[in-house]
Amino acid sequence: EAGVTQFPSHSVIEKGQTVTLRCDPISGHDNLYWYRRVMGKEIKFLLHFVKESKQDESGMPNNRFLAERTGGTYSTLKVQPAELEDSGVYFCASSQLLAGGEQFFGPGTRLTVL
Amino acid sequence: SQQGEEDPQALSIQEGENATMNCSYKTSINNLQWYRQNSGRGLVHLILIRSNEREKHSGRLRVTLDTSKKSSSLLITASRAADTASYFCATYGNNRLAFGKGNQVVVIP
Numbered sequence: 001e002a003g004v005t006q007f008p009s010h011s012v013i014e015k016g017q018t019v020t021l022r023c024d025p026i027s028g029h030d031n032l033y034w035y036r037r038v039m040g041k042e043i044k045f046l047l048h049f050v051k052e053s054k055q056d057e058s059g060m061p062n063n064r065f066l067a068e069r070t071g072g073t074y075s076t077l078k079v080q081p082a083e084l085e086d087s088g089v090y091f092c093a094s095s096q097l098l099a100g101g102e103q104f105f106g107p108g109t110r111l112t113v114l
Numbered sequence: 115s116q117q118g119e120e121d122p123q124a125l126s127i128q129e130g131e132n133a134t135m136n137c138s139y140k141t142s143i144n145n146l147q148w149y150r151q152n153s154g155r156g157l158v159h160l161i162l163i164r165s166n167e168r169e170k171h172s173g174r175l176r177v178t179l180d181t182s183k184k185s186s187s188l189l190i191t192a193s194r195a196a197d198t199a200s201y202f203c204a205t206y207g208n209n210r211l212a213f214g215k216g217n218q219v220v221v222i223p
Contacts, residue, residue, distance in 0.1 A: 004156070033210065043157075043202065043213040056209060091156065093211075101145050101206035105157040
């Protein structure tokens with residue numbers, strides 16, 4: 001069974017540009033999460049989808065971040081326009097609806113904003 | 115917010131020795147989980163302990179939970195070089211995980 005995949009693995013962009021990160025969860029997993037780790041800080045929750053619906057986006061830092069999960073399959077996270085403080089590693093995770101908390105993580109996308 | 119805080123931050127041990135990491139959190143939880151991250155890889159779930167459990171074992175891993183002290187410990191016995199990684203505790207509640215900063219464990223062959 002394929003795990004959670006993320007694309008790209010690395011992205012280097014300039015301040016003001018737009019970047020879109022993609023996450024493909026494990027097939028059949030209704031829950032999809034985005035987390036972020038900024039350098040030197042802990043991994044922080046960004047948002048949670050159940051199928052195509054946003055259940056909780058309280059962790060999104062500001063309105064420059066937009067997440068979608070059309071059709072309840074893969075998800076995208078767009079940052080527009082990117083700022084220097086957006087640099088970090090963005091993780092996606094998925095879980096079954098009644099998994100009780102265990103989440104399966106992708107390898108992450110390392111975003112560098114110059 | 116629920117946040118795990120691991121202690122110590124960095125640990126270097128010889129292969130075959132045991133490694134112990136501690137984690138504390140601030141609020142009530144549904145469960146507490148430990149994850150491992152090898153360099154350049156994603157987080158791998160290691161073990162989950164529910165709030166009504168006190169100890170759990172999985173292979174060479176032993177995790178304890180003390181809800182009265184809001185703390186947990188992860189013990190890796192008979193460490194191997196492949197155990198070199200960052201280890202994170204995370205509390206689960208409100209359908210999300212809240213992570214600590216992580217412990218870097220280096221196992222010297």
